[in-house]
Amino acid sequence: MTIKDCIKNYSKQLRDITHIPNKEVEILILHILQKNVIWLHLHYNEEFKHEKELEKLVKKRATNYPMEYITKKASFYGELFEVATNVLIPRPETELLVENAVEILKDIKSPKVLEIGTGSGIISVMLAKLVDNIKIIAVDINDDAIILAKKNAKKHEIEHKIEFIKSDLYENIDEQIFDMTISNPPYIANSYKLPLNVEFEPRSALFGGEVGDEILKRIIDDTYNKKIRYLLCEMGYDQKKPLEEYFKNFDIQKYEFYKDYSNFDRGFSIKFIKGDK
Ligand SMILES: C[S@@+](CC[C@H](N)C(=O)[O-])C[C@H]1O[C@@H](n2cnc3c(N)ncnc32)[C@H](O)[C@@H]1O
Numbered sequence: 001m002t003i004k005d006c007i008k009n010y011s012k013q014l015r016d017i018t019h020i021p022n023k024e025v026e027i028l029i030l031h032i033l034q035k036n037v038i039w040l041h042l043h044y045n046e047e048f049k050h051e052k053e054l055e056k057l058v059k060k061r062a063t064n065y066p067m068e069y070i071t072k073k074a075s076f077y078g079e080l081f082e083v084a085t086n087v088l089i090p091r092p093e094t095e096l097l098v099e100n101a102v103e104i105l106k107d108i109k110s111p112k113v114l115e116i117g118t119g120s121g122i123i124s125v126m127l128a129k130l131v132d133n134i135k136i137i138a139v140d141i142n143d144d145a146i147i148l149a150k151k152n153a154k155k156h157e158i159e160h161k162i163e164f165i166k167s168d169l170y171e172n173i174d175e176q177i178f179d180m181t182i183s184n185p186p187y188i189a190n191s192y193k194l195p196l197n198v199e200f201e202p203r204s205a206l207f208g209g210e211v212g213d214e215i216l217k218r219i220i221d222d223t224y225n226k227k228i229r230y231l232l233c234e235m236g237y238d239q240k241k242p243l244e245e246y247f248k249n250f251d252i253q254k255y256e257f258y259k260d261y262s263n264f265d266r267g268f269s270i271k272f273i274k275g276d277k
Contacts (some may be wrong), residue, residue: 004044064196076122086144088119088205093260116183121149128158139167180230185215237264
């Protein structure tokens, strides 16, 4: 069968799970051949010699298994990152968290940042690439995440700017001064029924407790107690109201919520008044 016929035939099996079945079969073919799109356009009519492998991958994808876990790649902020099973796949809305952080950090000379829940390392790697003289400590409770994040830091040649530590929130971080804590923590309520494709991602990266905002609140408490000036977090679309209420417990100079690309509330930045109450 030619590449063109393979795309036509195998895309039928993906119609129920994606609105771009042809494109996805193309990506799987390119993944098998380790070639790029330009190559594909020049070789559509050639025979495809790896049909068995393609059939296997299409079958897997038809179960809603994420493409990124098959290709082991995801793009974030216009850059390519490695992904791995048992670590959350980067989401485009998290780019807004990075963007907001860069806006604040560009006015701080040699900023020191703590990232909680680094996952694949996308946030810390992008900050390291975009902010001059930055130093970052990035933590996660998941060993696989730490391994992957280190790989991504190396791939982007900024490993000297980030120290990765296995830690439950601030637990293994010794007393030191940070200008900012940034986090995209797990924030979904434990009882929430996940879409099928998300079921393949680690629960520890997604679920934040009975209500969903428990880890977010622990991060707010600890960041305030550590006297860190800025806190930037991603959050669930329905968490603005309860979090705004929670902010009343702290001395805050200013806070702002931001929306995602679909116009849902998606995160916040807090500037604390440093020092004791
Ligand atoms: C929503 S994922 C975010 C991953 C990555 N930063 C991103 O934006 O794609 C949350 C991450 O927090 C980590 N995590 C969950 N609970 C944690 C805790 N108590 N302390 C540190 N990290 C935690 C998870 O392992 C996961 O990697």
